[in-house]
Amino acid sequence: MAAEWKELLPASDLRPGNVLEISHEGVDLLVFRTQSGTLRAMDAYCPHMRNYIPNGIREGQGLGSLLDGEELICPFHNWRFDGLGRCTGIPSGQRVPSRIAAGKRIGTSWPLRETLGVIQIGAPTKISA
Numbered sequence: 001m002a003a004e005w006k007e008l009l010p011a012s013d014l015r016p017g018n019v020l021e022i023s024h025e026g027v028d029l030l031v032f033r034t035q036s037g038t039l040r041a042m043d044a045y046c047p048h049m050r051n052y053i054p055n056g057i058r059e060g061q062g063l064g065s066l067l068d069g070e071e072l073i074c075p076f077h078n079w080r081f082d083g084l085g086r087c088t089g090i091p092s093g094q095r096v097p098s099r100i101a102a103g104k105r106i107g108t109s110w111p112l113r114e115t116l117g118v119i120q121i122g123a124p125t126k127i128s129a
Ligand code: FES
Pocket: 046, 047, 048, 049, 050, 051, 074, 075, 076, 077, 078, 079
């Protein structure tokens, strides 16, 4: 079956280093474009403790403060995410769960593509067993 793509937003609304909160089909997402221009969409609730990630942003900082190059950092405990469902880093001194140590996906992500000036979204990629 061919993947179904749906229009999400104009590509000009998401520049490198930008992060947007978007509700898509009843799910709260963080949609971002990394510094190198890669598009990513992940669940806005952190896979660690299910905190709503933007709620951890310090006063006066914007959503873009969540990005560090190619990774999104949850401000609650500073876990890093690749936007493809994987945690890419946990600060030293915090316990690293075995699923993360094994490189398994711990979060849901959505594929994005840009075509004719529009960012489209596909079906979510669920957490593997
Ligand atoms: S709740 Fe996100 S890193 Fe802990």
